[in-house]
Structures are given as C-alpha cells and as structure tokens.
Amino acid sequence: MSLTRLRSLAFVGLVLAIAVPVLQAQSTTGPVKKMKAAAVKVVMIESNEIKLPAEFQVSLYEDLIAQLEKKSGLKAYREGDRNAESAADLVVLYTTVTGFKEGSERLRQVTTVAGATSINVHCTFTDASGKTLLEQDIKGKVRFFGANLRATYDFAKRTAQLAHDNFSPTAGA
Amino acid sequence: MAGRIGRILLMGGAIVCAPLALRAQTTPAPPAATKVTQITGLSGVKNKTKGLLLVNGSNLNFTHEQLKVDVPVNSVEDVVTGNDSQRAIGGALGTLSMFAPYGGGRFLSLFRSKLDTLTIKYRDADGGLHGAIFTMPVGKAELLKKDLLAMGAHTSVPGEAHAAPTAKEQKQ
Numbered sequence: 001m002s003l004t005r006l007r008s009l010a011f012v013g014l015v016l017a018i019a020v021p022v023l024q025a026q027s028t029t030g031p032v033k034k035m036k037a038a039a040v041k042v043v044m045i046e047s048n049e050i051k052l053p054a055e056f057q058v059s060l061y062e063d064l065i066a067q068l069e070k071k072s073g074l075k076a077y078r079e080g081d082r083n084a085e086s087a088a089d090l091v092v093l094y095t096t097v098t099g100f101k102e103g104s105e106r107l108r109q110v111t112t113v114a115g116a117t118s119i120n121v122h123c124t125f126t127d128a129s130g131k132t133l134l135e136q137d138i139k140g141k142v143r144f145f146g147a148n149l150r151a152t153y154d155f156a157k158r159t160a161q162l163a164h165d166n167f168s169p170t171a172g173a
Numbered sequence: 174m175a176g177r178i179g180r181i182l183l184m185g186g187a188i189v190c191a192p193l194a195l196r197a198q199t200t201p202a203p204p205a206a207t208k209v210t211q212i213t214g215l216s217g218v219k220n221k222t223k224g225l226l227l228v229n230g231s232n233l234n235f236t237h238e239q240l241k242v243d244v245p246v247n248s249v250e251d252v253v254t255g256n257d258s259q260r261a262i263g264g265a266l267g268t269l270s271m272f273a274p275y276g277g278g279r280f281l282s283l284f285r286s287k288l289d290t291l292t293i294k295y296r297d298a299d300g301g302l303h304g305a306i307f308t309m310p311v312g313k314a315e316l317l318k319k320d321l322l323a324m325g326a327h328t329s330v331p332g333e334a335h336a337a338p339t340a341k342e343q344k345q
Contacts, residue, residue: 044294044302054253054292054329055212058304062214078301106258109271109282147259149212149306 035133037167038089039075040068045121047097056102056119059149060095063156068093072163091133091167093159094124098137105147116141117148119155123162134166207313209291211235214305215242216297226291226307228320233293244295249326250302251294254314258285289314293321 045052045060068076074091077084084090099120107115118141125134140155142148206225213220215235224237233244262270262281271278291307291314309317322328 053255054251055255055257055290055306058292058294058306059213061302061304078297078303080296081301082299106282106285110279 034166034168035091036089036169037074037091038169039077039084039087039091040072040125040163040167041077041079041081041084041087041090041092042068043079043092043094045095045097047100050097050100052097052100053102055149056100056152059152060097060119060121060155063152064093064095064159067153067156067160068163071157071160072167073169074163074167089169090128092126092128092130093163094126095159096122096124098122102148103142108142117151118142119151121155121159123159125163125167134162136162138162206234206236207309207317209235209307209309209313211237212290212306212308214303215244216303218242226309226317228317228324231324233321244293244305246321246324246326248297249293249295249321251292252318252321252326252328253292253330254318255290255292256287256311257290257308258287259308287311291317293326 042061042065045057045064047057065076065078068074075087077087077090097119099118101116101118103117104115118139120137120139122137123135124132126132138155138158140151140153140158142150142154206227209224209226211218211220211222211224218224218235218237218240222237222240224235224240227234227236228246231246233246233249235242235244262284267281270281273281288308289311291309292304293307294302294304296302307314318328
C-alpha cells in the first residue's frame with residue numbers, strides 16, 4: 001500500500017470522525033417545541049440579596065420591555081398594567097438578580113481587558129396561575145465598548161431571544 | 174429752595190418706583206428648568222434625548238424642542254439620586270479617538286466629567302410601572318429630588334421618605 005493511499009484513507013477517516021457526530025446531533029435535537037403565549041407581563045426586577053443601583057434596576061426593566069416587544073413577537077405588558085388582566089395566553093416574567101459586578105468604563109477604555117461590567121439574572125416564566133413554564137439564568141455584560149448600563153441591554157436581548165425561542169402565539173394551534 | 178425741589182423729586186421717584194417694586198415682589202419667579210439627558214424610560218421620548226426638566230406644580234415636565242412630556246408627581250413612586258461620569262470627549266469623535274496613534278485615545282479617555290443621575294419610578298394611567306433615568310450637572314439632582322418630594326413624590330431611600338410632607342398630608 002502506497003503512502004499516498006494511506007494518507008487519503010486517513011483523511012477520509014478523519015472527515016467521517018468529525019461529520020458523523022455532528023449529523024447525529026442534528027438529527028436527535030431537532031427544533032425546540034414552543035409553548036403558546038401571546039403576551040408577557042414583566043415584573044420589576046428584584047434584587048433582595050444583591051445591592052443593585054436604582055439606575056441599573058430601571059434600565060434592566062425598561063430594556064427588557066423594549067427588547068421583548070421588538071424581538072419576542074409577544075405583546076409586553078408592564079407590572080401593574082390593568083390591560084394585562086384581560087390578555088389571553090399571558091405569561092409572567094419574574095427576574096431576580098443573583099450577581100452584579102459594576103465595572104468601570106474608564107478602565108475598559110484604558111486597558112481594554114479589565115473593567116467589565118456583568119450582571120447575572122435568574123429568569124422565571126410562569127403562566128397566569130403561577131405555574132413555572134421556563135427557568136434560566138441569563139448573563140448580561142459589557143466588556144469593551146459602552147457605558148456600564150449597556151450590560152442591561154445585553155441581558156435584555158438574550159432574554160428576548162429566550163422568549164422568542166420558547167414561546168409563540170401560534171404554537172400548538 | 175434746592176432742598177425742597179430735591180425732596181419733591183425724591184418723593185416723586187418713590188411714588189413711581191413703588192408699584193414696580195411691589196409687582197416684582199408679588200409675581201413669583203418662574204421655576205428654573207434643569208438641562209438634562211433622558212437616558213431611558215420616559216414614554217414617547219427616544220433614549221439619550223437632551224432636554225429641560227422642571228417640577229412645575231403637580232407635574233414633572235420634560236421638554237425637548239416641541240416635544241413635551243408631563244409626569245404627574247403624585248404618580249411617582251420612587252425618586253433616587255446617584256452619580257456617574259461620562260467621557261469628556263464623547264459621541265462619534267470620542268469613538269474615533271480610540272484609533273488615535275500612540276495610545277492617544279486611551280489617554281483622552283482618562284478625562285471624564287462627573288454628573289448626577291436622577292432615577293424615578295412612576296405609574297401610567299393604566300397602572301403600568303415605568304422607570305426613567307436622567308443625567309444632569311453635579312448638584313442638580315438633589316434639588317430636583319427635594320422639589321419632587323415636596324410635591325408629593327415618594328422615595329425608597331430610608332430617612333428621606335418623610336423629609337417633606339406629601340400632598341395628601343398637606344391636605345389633611
């Protein structure tokens with residue numbers, strides 16, 4: 001057996017070793033089954049154990065509502081909104097801050113690698129009766145560019161994406 | 174004779190000037206608005222909009238050119254002040270300065286100006302909870318907060334919640 005043939009056999013083996021597990025994973029996972037929801041009510045962010053500055057709390061809440069309206073495809077209601085009571089297929093989003101590190105924009109700009117701001121939030125989606133539908137920890141961070149409050153925007157985008165991936169007004173119809 | 178004329182002139186001057194002085198005392202000076210930047214949260218206003226903020230009677234007014242937003246002070250559930258800082262050279266020029274040679278951008282980003290933040294939480298007509306953040310020059314946020322508390326707003330900061338009588342208490 002020539003050296004060239006051995007090389008080509010080794011190459012084919014390598015390609016198969018990579019391709020088979022990838023294809024297997026694709027065939028087993030499939031699309032995520034979405035739950036039916038037409039509207040989401042956002043409850044003000046709680047931070048009982050972690051001391052979160054008021055501007056971060058408000059920014060988290062406002063960014064969350066803006067991103068949910070923009071990306072999730074659901075109608076977003078604010079805490080206390082009387083119109084939410086009559087909304088069909090309503091899910092309620094509770095968020096609790098579990099970690100917060102306020103970095104420094106100046107340090108980020110001067111060093112590039114230090115001064116990141118990060119925020120960890122535990123998100124719980126429940127139905128109107130309070131039954132938990134989905135729980136996940138989501139992190140928001142700003143590493144290089146932007147003010148500290150940009151971490152809340154990052155978190156809001158991820159949460160809206162989570163809602164988009166798991167809830168749909170037409171699911172199960 | 175000269176003394177008499179002088180006295181008459183003095184009296185005449187006093188009679189002419191008195192109504193003006195009295196009018197100045199009776200008409201209250203219009204409250205001064207504070208230049209602010211609305212970072213986020215005010216309904217109908219884009220993020221990072223500059224404007225004027227004023228506690229005018231029972232409303233918190235934000236004006237930007239023709240745009241005017243009123244928040245009833247009695248719907249404000251929380252007022253919190255804080256401080257922050259921003260780049261001395263901001264905007265597009267600030268971003269471009271990051272590409273300056275020999276670390277010039279990094280050096281420029283060391284220069285920052287301090288500012289105050291005012292964060293409020295309020296309810297809309299449907300009961301929905303809103304939050305708004307404003308930044309303003311140092312020393313202005315506390316004055317606005319005092320005005321808001323005096324007009325009936327609330328704060329979650331302990332010790333300041335009853336610093337000023339609320340509108341309800343004043344009525345009672």
